Amino acid sequence: MKNRERWHALGFISPALAGLSVFTALPVALAVIMSLFDWPIFGDREFTGLGNYRTLLTESPDFWPALRNSILFTVLYVPANLTVALVLALLLGPRLRGRAVFRVLFFIPVVTPMVANALVWKLVLQPEGLLNGLAGEWFGITLPSFLADRNWAMIAIVVMSVWAGMGYNMLVLTAALEQLPTSVLEAARMDGAQGRHLLWRVTLPLISPAIFFAAVMTIIGSLQVFAQPQLLTGGGPGNSTIPLVMFIYDTGFKFQDLGLASAAAWLLFVLIIGITALQFRAQRRWVHYEH
Amino acid sequence: MSTSGRWRSFVAHGTAVVAALLFITPLVYAFFSALKPSREVLLAPPALIGSEVRWGNFAEVFTFAPFTTYIINSFLVSSAGVLVVLFVSATAGYAFARLRWRGRDVVFVLFLGTLMVPQEVLVIPMFVVMQWFGWVDSYPALIFPWAFTAFGTFLMRQFFRGIPYELEEAARVDGAGPVRAFTRIVLPLAGPALAVLAVFTFLNYWNSYLWPLIAVNDYATLGTLPIGLASFSSQTGTRWDLQMAASVISMIPTTILVIALQRHLVKGIATSGLGGR
Numbered sequence: 219m220k221n222r223e224r225w226h227a228l229g230f231i232s233p234a235l236a237g238l239s240v241f242t243a244l245p246v247a248l249a250v251i252m253s254l255f256d257w258p259i260f261g262d263r264e265f266t267g268l269g270n271y272r273t274l275l276t277e278s279p280d281f282w283p284a285l286r287n288s289i290l291f292t293v294l295y296v297p298a299n300l301t302v303a304l305v306l307a308l309l310l311g312p313r314l315r316g317r318a319v320f321r322v323l324f325f326i327p328v329v330t331p332m333v334a335n336a337l338v339w340k341l342v343l344q345p346e347g348l349l350n351g352l353a354g355e356w357f358g359i360t361l362p363s364f365l366a367d368r369n370w371a372m373i374a375i376v377v378m379s380v381w382a383g384m385g386y387n388m389l390v391l392t393a394a395l396e397q398l399p400t401s402v403l404e405a406a407r408m409d410g411a412q413g414r415h416l417l418w419r420v421t422l423p424l425i426s427p428a429i430f431f432a433a434v435m436t437i438i439g440s441l442q443v444f445a446q447p448q449l450l451t452g453g454g455p456g457n458s459t460i461p462l463v464m465f466i467y468d469t470g471f472k473f474q475d476l477g478l479a480s481a482a483a484w485l486l487f488v489l490i491i492g493i494t495a496l497q498f499r500a501q502r503r504w505v506h507y508e509h
Numbered sequence: 510m511s512t513s514g515r516w517r518s519f520v521a522h523g524t525a526v527v528a529a530l531l532f533i534t535p536l537v538y539a540f541f542s543a544l545k546p547s548r549e550v551l552l553a554p555p556a557l558i559g560s561e562v563r564w565g566n567f568a569e570v571f572t573f574a575p576f577t578t579y580i581i582n583s584f585l586v587s588s589a590g591v592l593v594v595l596f597v598s599a600t601a602g603y604a605f606a607r608l609r610w611r612g613r614d615v616v617f618v619l620f621l622g623t624l625m626v627p628q629e630v631l632v633i634p635m636f637v638v639m640q641w642f643g644w645v646d647s648y649p650a651l652i653f654p655w656a657f658t659a660f661g662t663f664l665m666r667q668f669f670r671g672i673p674y675e676l677e678e679a680a681r682v683d684g685a686g687p688v689r690a691f692t693r694i695v696l697p698l699a700g701p702a703l704a705v706l707a708v709f710t711f712l713n714y715w716n717s718y719l720w721p722l723i724a725v726n727d728y729a730t731l732g733t734l735p736i737g738l739a740s741f742s743s744q745t746g747t748r749w750d751l752q753m754a755a756s757v758i759s760m761i762p763t764t765i766l767v768i769a770l771q772r773h774l775v776k777g778i779a780t781s782g783l784g785g786r
Binding site for chain 2: 338
């Protein structure tokens with residue numbers, strides 16, 4: 219009986235096991251090997267040891283800027299995303315009429331193709347587009363050409379990305395707020411907690427696990443940003459908005475150097491794991507779990 | 510309600526309305542730009558409506574590029590992806606949740622470990638795997654590589670664990686094996702979890718951009734909507750009218766899906782938890 223159950227289990231699990239072996243374990247191993255080779259898309263490969271890593275860290279003109287851009291994007295995007303999402307989740311609370319309609323509206327760009335979102339914003343941000351046009355028409359101000367300006371291009375990408383992505387965290391935080399025990403909030407109110415005090419001392423600590431979860435997932439996601447800069451600025455002006463994933467894509471498929479691209483992908487992986495581990499360490503200080 | 514309460518409520522509603530209007534402005538602008546003659550899209554001062562209203566722009570998108578093919582491909586690939594993911598996740602989830610076998614917990618932790626490796630790290634070696642399989646420029650390359658995520662298995666396992674054992678045991682006593690218990694008892698109860706997983710998977714496939722960009726070169730026959738739209742935009746250059754029409758068309762299917770599912774939105778996010786952006 220026990221023995222037969224084991225065979226059944228093997229049967230049930232084998233599709234997933236086979237798939238994960240071929241499409242996850244194999245590529246992970248391959249990524250390590252490829253990063254040690256000069257590996258063009260077509261043609262002969264050659265073992266180069268740590269050569270690719272050396273090239274990345276000392277010779278490649280775009281690697282360090284790409285790393286900096288990814289980190290800069292994350293530093294700007296994550297707090298902005300979480301703040302907007304939290305404010306909206308609080309605003310669209312149980313006492314707001316029509317909250318369901320508002321929620322759907324703010325969530326729509328999360329599920330529409332990022333390419334379409336980015337093209338819409340590309341038009342809005344053209345020098346003759348809606349934003350610059352209205353600023354000139356209504357206020358007589360000449361705004362910079364956001365996507366072509368070194369100082370503004372990254373900010374424009376961040377604003378567009380927050381618009382497109384924050385609806386997800388808004389719903390994550392809404393779900394957390396809806397699960398708050400009303401008894402606790404009532405008790406706090408009876409004790410005289412009100413307004414800002416109630417928010418900072420009671421509500422936010424109670425949903426801090428959800429905020430932590432949203433922060434971790436959003437940071438991981440923002441280190442993988444690709445479509446928005448690729449479509450809005452093409453990484454420019456210069457290399458000022460090339461993120462790491464775009465560097466990996468260009469290295470692999472524009473310059474056809476899969477070995478160097480694999481080495482860069484590994485460094486991206488280390489970065490993501492490292493930052494996630496740091497967050498789990500830091501959470502003890504501010505995340506409050508019920509026991 | 511007290512005066513201050515009423516005032517606060519008024520401010521809250523006003524803020525929500527203003528925020529919503531600001532939020533949809535880009536979409537409204539895109540829609541009206543899609544209806545303008547090409548030369549007038551970027552004319553100063555910005556106007557909502559041009560010298561004529563050209564609904565024909567939406568039709569012209571389809572003569573300019575094979576958008577019908579893109580849409581069909583996206584539907585095919587996303588639907589096939591959903592079927593594979595549901596099958597793989599439900600079977601593996603059942604083995605982890607309901608069957609007893611040695612090494613189960615260790616294997617489960619290994620499964621979860623694969624969640625830590627993001628797609629962006631794997632696309633380069635995955636392309637080489639596709640070369641080995643001869644799958645570059647093929648439907649299988651668009652469907653299979655990302656269908657074996659442990660996320661679905663995890664979700665199904667969590668759901669199966671919540672189903673009372675008694676239901677299954679009654680069937681087992683009557684002589685049914687795990688396969689029949691799975692297909693007749695457990696799976697029919699898993700509707701809600703399967704639905705959440707199906708929607709998430711469909712959206713992931715539908716919006717996938719980086720991988721199709723790598724796996725497909727022949728856009729005319731194998732292009733999906735996102736890469737079709739991106740290449741359309743680089744081909745049409747300054748034809749903003751057509752680009753906006755194409756963008757609006759691309760947004761319609763998933764927008765309908767979200768509006769149809771709006772009542773389950775918050776609950777769906779709460780039960781699936783993972784898979785953030």
